[in-house]
Amino acid sequence: MFIRAYLRASTDQQDASRAKQSLIDFAQERGHRIASFYVENESGASLQRPELFRLLDDAHEGDVLLIEQVDRLSRLSEPDWQKLRVLIASKGVVVVALDLPTSWAAFSASSADPFTGRMLSAINSMLLDMLAAVARKDYDDRRRRQAQGIAKAKEAGAYKGRKQDEALRAKITELLNDGKSIRKVAELLECSTTTVQRVKASLSEPL
Structure with missing residues (x-):
């Protein structure tokens, strides 16, 4: 069994590898060893996640995609989640979440x-979809509360925006x-490729 662990955090200020030891311990307790780790700082609400797709590109049928929580894999909208689910299924990868x-x-x-194997697979698939939906709802709720807070702060003249x-x-x-390259810069500075792309785009903007 080839186990590939996926670790994700949303921002550069968060430690994407925080749960690494938990995943290692989980696998060892069951007599297995994690063969490779894929770590990135990208939003779970976006399909633009190079490391996740590199994992799936590397994977073979029967490999395990190990994650700490389902929301590390997806806070996607329903259409995007279904695209990812189809890709995972086409690769024959099994998702295991703590x-x-x-x-x-x-x-x-x-x-x-x-x-029993088929029953467990069906139950697991249904629960995976449910948890992915819950993760998306949590994301949408937080975004809505954030927007409401910003609107109130603007009304009070107290909103200054996020400092770069x-x-x-x-x-x-x-x-x-x-x-x-963008990827090399991200590796050297341990930040996301999205952050590097954003800076690069701003450099090409006319003054």
């Missing part, structure tokens, strides 16, 4: 009879000007 106990059966699937990390921006600019 917050989805029914998925843990993948580690002992060989000992289950065919009927000028030091990071300067480092990104320097490396881009030095001819390094």
Whole structure:
């Protein structure tokens, strides 16, 4: 069994590898070892996640995609979630999440009879869809509350917007000007490719 662990955080200020040890311990407790890790700082509400798609590109039928929580995999809209689900299914990859106990059966699937295996797979698929929907609702609710808070702050004249990390921006600019690729800059500075792309786009904007 080849286990590929996926770790994601939404922003550069969050530690995407925070749950790494939890995933290692989970696998070891069941007599397995994680073969590779895919770590990135990208929004779970977007399909623009290079490391997740690199994982799926590397994966073979029967491989396990191990995550801490379903929301690490998806806070996607329903159409985007279905696109991702179809891709996962086409690769024959099994999703195992620490917050989805029914998925843990993948580690002992060989000992289950065919009927039990199919039943567990069906239950797991349904619960995965449910948790993905809950994760999306949580994302939408937080965005709505944030927008309401910003609107109130603007009315009170107290909203100043998010401050840019000028030091990071300067480092990104320097490396881009030095001819390094977006991915290389992201690797060197341990930030997301989205952040680098945003800085690069701003550099090409007319003054």
